Amino acid sequence: MPTTDRKPILLDFEKPLVELEARINQIRELAEENEVDVSDQIHQLELRAVQLRQEIFSGLSPTQRLQVARHPRRPSTLDYVQAITDEWVELHGDRCGADDLALVGGIARFAGRSVVILGHQKGRDTKDNIARNFGMASPGGYRKAMRLMEHADRFEMPILTFIDTPGAWTGLDAEQMGQGEAIAYNLREMFRLNVPILCTVIGEGGSGGALGIGVSDRLLMFEHSVYTVATPEACASILWRDVTKAPQAAEALKMTAHDLKHLGILDQLLPEPVGGAHADPLKASAVLKENLLRHLAELDQMTNAQRREARYQKFRSIGVFIEAAT
Amino acid sequence: MSLFDWFANRRKADPTSREGQEREIADGLWTKCESCSVLTYTKDLQANQMVCLECGHHLRVYSEERIHQLLDPGTWMPLDQGLQPTDPLKFRDRKSYSDRLRETQEKTGLVDAVQTGLGQLEGLPLALGVMDFQFMGGSMGSVVGEKFTRMIERATATRLPVVIVCASGGARMQEGMLSLMQMAKISGALERHREQRLLYIPVLTHPTTGGVTASFAMLGDIILAEPKATIGFAGRRVVEQTLREKLPENFQTAEYLLFHGFVDAIVLRTQLKRTLGQLIRLHQPVKALHSQRSEMTATLNTVDQPSTLQNLLLDY
Numbered sequence: 001m002p003t004t005d006r007k008p009i010l011l012d013f014e015k016p017l018v019e020l021e022a023r024i025n026q027i028r029e030l031a032e033e034n035e036v037d038v039s040d041q042i043h044q045l046e047l048r049a050v051q052l053r054q055e056i057f058s059g060l061s062p063t064q065r066l067q068v069a070r071h072p073r074r075p076s077t078l079d080y081v082q083a084i085t086d087e088w089v090e091l092h093g094d095r096c097g098a099d100d101l102a103l104v105g106g107i108a109r110f111a112g113r114s115v116v117i118l119g120h121q122k123g124r125d126t127k128d129n130i131a132r133n134f135g136m137a138s139p140g141g142y143r144k145a146m147r148l149m150e151h152a153d154r155f156e157m158p159i160l161t162f163i164d165t166p167g168a169w170t171g172l173d174a175e176q177m178g179q180g181e182a183i184a185y186n187l188r189e190m191f192r193l194n195v196p197i198l199c200t201v202i203g204e205g206g207s208g209g210a211l212g213i214g215v216s217d218r219l220l221m222f223e224h225s226v227y228t229v230a231t232p233e234a235c236a237s238i239l240w241r242d243v244t245k246a247p248q249a250a251e252a253l254k255m256t257a258h259d260l261k262h263l264g265i266l267d268q269l270l271p272e273p274v275g276g277a278h279a280d281p282l283k284a285s286a287v288l289k290e291n292l293l294r295h296l297a298e299l300d301q302m303t304n305a306q307r308r309e310a311r312y313q314k315f316r317s318i319g320v321f322i323e324a325a326t
Numbered sequence: 327m328s329l330f331d332w333f334a335n336r337r338k339a340d341p342t343s344r345e346g347q348e349r350e351i352a353d354g355l356w357t358k359c360e361s362c363s364v365l366t367y368t369k370d371l372q373a374n375q376m377v378c379l380e381c382g383h384h385l386r387v388y389s390e391e392r393i394h395q396l397l398d399p400g401t402w403m404p405l406d407q408g409l410q411p412t413d414p415l416k417f418r419d420r421k422s423y424s425d426r427l428r429e430t431q432e433k434t435g436l437v438d439a440v441q442t443g444l445g446q447l448e449g450l451p452l453a454l455g456v457m458d459f460q461f462m463g464g465s466m467g468s469v470v471g472e473k474f475t476r477m478i479e480r481a482t483a484t485r486l487p488v489v490i491v492c493a494s495g496g497a498r499m500q501e502g503m504l505s506l507m508q509m510a511k512i513s514g515a516l517e518r519h520r521e522q523r524l525l526y527i528p529v530l531t532h533p534t535t536g537g538v539t540a541s542f543a544m545l546g547d548i549i550l551a552e553p554k555a556t557i558g559f560a561g562r563r564v565v566e567q568t569l570r571e572k573l574p575e576n577f578q579t580a581e582y583l584l585f586h587g588f589v590d591a592i593v594l595r596t597q598l599k600r601t602l603g604q605l606i607r608l609h610q611p612v613k614a615l616h617s618q619r620s621e622m623t624a625t626l627n628t629v630d631q632p633s634t635l636q637n638l639l640l641d642y
């Protein structure tokens with residue numbers, strides 16, 4: 001988990017909050033120096049700060065949510081693995097010549113049972129981010145994921161996937177190694193697996209790179225996460241031919257958890273601690289664990305065939321069109 | 327003047343004046359090859375399936391003509407023609423999606439970017455889906471996803487092979503996540519088709535990129551591509567931005583994918599129907615072959631072939 005003693009990273013819309021907190025501290029120091037009791041006033045101001053934080057975070061625009069989703073301190077796949085599991089063995093390699101650090105996977109003990117966990121992994125700092133390619137997985141990452149999902153199916157372990165990527169890697173090497181094929185293969189084969197699959201968007205869900213580990217029985221999503229067909233930046237530069245229109249694109253793309261719930265794509269919205277998951281990672285982890293367990297219990301009640309049929313129908317029903325008689 | 331010269335002249339002949347030439351191009355009487363710039367009489371080009379008679383360049387073909395090229399005359403039975411796109415996100419960029427849809431529909435006479443149906447190819451029944459690049463770049467939204475899914479489900483239920491001619495820039499951004507999810511939906515339908523041991527052949531034409539490449543385009547039992555077609559996941563410019571050096575000359579061409587092992591064969595358009603027929607026949611169960619043979623024998627009986635040949639066929 002990110003340690004609390006590190007200097008907080010502030011988003012622009014958090015400014016009024018930070019100013020208020022600074023003032024509270026100032027008053028407290030002055031009061032101590034002058035030996036005056038201002039505890040009542042401080043208490044009032046602190047209540048105001050909590051209220052302000054709630055106000056700010058309940059009314060975030062899609063662009064602001066994207067900032068929270070991309071927050072450098074936002075809990076990552078490995079953070080959640082550490083928080084919600086009792087044992088964890090990370091496994092490596094696609095057995096085709098690559099091990100992609102942008103997509104991690106392994107076997108864990110989760111509430112007493114063995115599960116396979118897969119997820120995109122962003123870095124904690126610049127060096128780590130370079131090693132992990134900013135969470136943009138290569139074909140080797142998707143093939144490693146598939147290999148581990150086959151393993152899960154063979155040993156009857158449920159699969160938990162965590163989505164947190166700006167998108168699949170778009171380098172020359174990725175094209176050469178068949179990025180399209182690697183993702184496509186996972187999309188098809190994930191419908192074939194018998195074990196329960198639970199997918200959670202923990203941060204940024206970027207297009208095909210997210211979907212490559214996103215075919216599931218249940219789709220969960222943290223409140224400030226986003227899931228989109230294209231990043232607002234890419235969408236703005238293609239449709240508006242102007243990248244500065246990204247905020248308009250973010251709005252138009254309907255990529256927030258609330259939007260996706262409304263469109264029938266999302267099964268479960270996970271509330272975040274006030275200030276975002278990074279403000280209280282342990283609380284966010286508890287919410288995640290509780291919800292994963294509940295959905296897993298539901299899926300346990302079904303036979304393999306029922307689960308596969310329901311998974312098929314879940315995706316089968318997505319889409320909006322008009323049907324006229326011909 | 328030899329007949330050959332006459333044909334050659336007819337192909338190359340510059341219409342008398344420049345204005346006349348432009349008018350005739352505009353009228354569609356003549357077509358200019360975008361590769362070698364030679365003007366060809368459009369009817370001659372169509373007779374050669376829009377493959378340049380000079381340089382062999384494959385000019386773009388839209389869904390109507392493609393269906394005509396691939397299927398036996400009079401066998402096309404379109405499916406789900408009543409499915410129409412709508413604007414679920416009320417999406418607006420420089421123009422509203424609703425207006426864009428209406429304008430494109432008026433301009434192209436198409437309802438959306440795909441035609442699906444059943445038909446016969448060299449007498450072989452199959453399900454055929456053809457994407458149409460002139461409809462918003464062949465982009466995949468809810469209608470494309472639903473039409474493909476219904477066609478594949480129908481092919482699974484009636485045990486038909488599926489052929490999809492791809493031509494698409496990828497997911498349709500104006501339908502947001504609904505578009506992205508069509509990738510999964512179609513892949514799921516293909517999984518069921520595959521589970522029944524039925525044959526699926528995508529034909530990748532220029533261009534096949536983005537979400538289409540990352541789903542059904544790459545899921546064929548056998549994957550065919552047209553010469554020099556652009557095929558890739560990310561756009562060329564996007565890839566270029568990640569690099570300091572220049573991209574290889576043939577980057578993201580059908581030939582590049584063949585070299586790296588991602589397509590089975592590059593097939594000339596003029597050979598496509600024959601190749602598909604051959605591949606489908608090679609996958610027919612032995613029982614079907616038997617029934618075809620008995621049909622042949624029946625034919626032979628009626629034309630009263632020498633009995634030795636008849637015996638030969640019966641023994642075979």
Ligand SMILES: [Zn+2]
Nearest residue numbers: 359362378381
């Ligand atoms: Zn030419």
